[in-house]
Amino acid sequence: MLLYEKLPLFVFEIEACENLKYVPMCVRFNLDFYGYTFSLAEWQALPLDAREMLAGFPAAADGKETGFVSELQRLVQQYLNKTPEKFTPDPASPWHRVSAIPDSILTQFSLVELAPMTPDVWSGLSLLKRYVLTKLSARGVKNHCFVPALLEFGLVRSKIPD
Incomplete structure (x- = not known):
């Protein structure tokens, strides 16, 4: 079974997350949502089955603990012999605010030469x-995954006829 068939990966990240070398968005979201810092080096130090286990947890958008935190703590202790670093999540992070599209996302629309989404769509x-769109636009430079994410989320349409 292929990774994308068993894990909640976005289509735009399948190639980048092959063998889970990079941290998938669902894991990044859960880390930020629950307030844990986890470096790419730490992620890559975990065996593949541990990375698959963490990537298999759903996004914790409803605020209910899904088991992700306890599994993260267990795996980091088991394989890295440490406790994961905790921080206090910011409830005012740009992805939490529904009233205004973050400037970084508006900049990204401009960089890819697309009209921005409306506040109602946001x-x-x-x-x-x-969260994903905010992370993809965070650096202020054109992100090659931004347009594929927009396509996947149904926010833009391909010019290919139906």
């Missing part, structure tokens, strides 16, 4: 989708 997106 506010109608799930917390996870707002």
Whole structure:
């Protein structure tokens, strides 16, 4: 079974997350949501089955603990012999605010030469989708995954005829 068939990966990240070398968005979301810092080096130090286990947890958008935190703590202790670093999540993070599209996302629309989404569209997106678009636009440079994410989320249409 292929990774994307058993894990909640976005289509735009399948190639980048092959063999889970990079941290998938669902894991990044859960880390930020629950307030844990986890470096790429730490992620890559975990065996593949441990990375698959963490990537298999659903996004915790409803605020209910899904078991992700206890599993993260167990795996980090078991394989890295340490406790994962905790921080206090910011409830005012850009992806939490539904009233205004973050400037970084508006900049990304400009960089890819697309008209920006409307505030109504932004506010109608799930917390996870707002998180993903915010993360993809955070650096202020054109992100090659931004347009594929927009396509996947149904926010733009391909020019290929139906």
